[in-house]
Amino acid sequence: MNIRVRIARGPAQGRKVFSDFQVALEERMTVLDALFRIQREMDSSIGFRCSCRVGMCGTCAVSINRIPRLACSTLVKNLETDTVTVEPLPNLPVIKDLAVSLAPFFEQWKKALPAFRPRDSESQELARIPADSLFAQLTPRKRDCITCGACYSACTITHKSGRYLGPAAINRAFLRLLDPRDSADSERLAILDREFEGVWRCHTQFNCTAACPRGINLTDTIIRIKRALLRHGRVFQA
């Protein structure tokens, strides 16, 4: 059975142009497999990106049938459609065809102070993390982010405002806030509390959570930070 693959072409200026291809569907074919088949056998000029091919790096995030997903982790048969429309992630500048620049995403990422800032950089002691601490309970799920940009492109607030940090950057700041070894709590909380950049811009639409290929509940992160800010950040102190 053949499927129709529609691929958005060119940099996103003006009206979108699509190229249509007929691809023979295989049992375990992913959207990335289909893109490679097209590139090798039909049109070598289509532009897309990938790296690990196992859903670990986030490089191949594209919009598939209007939903941001990883091309390497999306089985064509699971889409249950005979037409697969592949477009670049919305809300990010297109470099070529399906490849976008993540520069705006990482600009916001940097603003959230993503790096670890140890309380005692000379310490030789191992940190003690109590099992009942928020860090121990929440970190395993929240740290799965692969910075693919799917949440950023699904968020309607980032569409409207170039100043909003976006879900991934906020989640990163949250992880650092939870970390009892980190020292930049007040700086991060001040950034997250800002009117246009911070968590208060979130409208609790859950689009980021729905789009995240790693299943991170990013809206939950934002809600937790909102509540913590109302308590002056005390929640994060060990």
Place this chain on the structure above:
Amino acid sequence: MNSPANDVLQKYRWRFSGMVAWVIQRVTGLLLLFYLFLHVHTISKLAEGPQAFNEAMATFHSPFFKLLEIGLLGTVILHAMNGIRITLIDLGVGVERQRHLFWFVTVGVGILIFLAGAIPMFLFAVLKV
């Protein structure tokens, strides 16, 4: 197989329930705002005396306006139930199961409350049995 548009719509409802809820909250909010202006306009007739107010109120006794009242009830219930849902989520309740919270609690319970109010309204105010 479905067309791509149908496919996206079918999956959108469940996957992006939060967005659907947000749109419903905005639309019902705007409808209630419109109703509020209408309500204030009618009440302001009191300033012109009892007769002017009674004349304005007479307009709303027609079956057409009773049907609109049933629509208003539905709008208020959806907006209120969704507001409760958002409050619960902000308090950290049901964040992991927000889709169920929306479809089964906001919409499901909302429909039950709506029917409890809409059926008597329809029978006694529209059909006048």
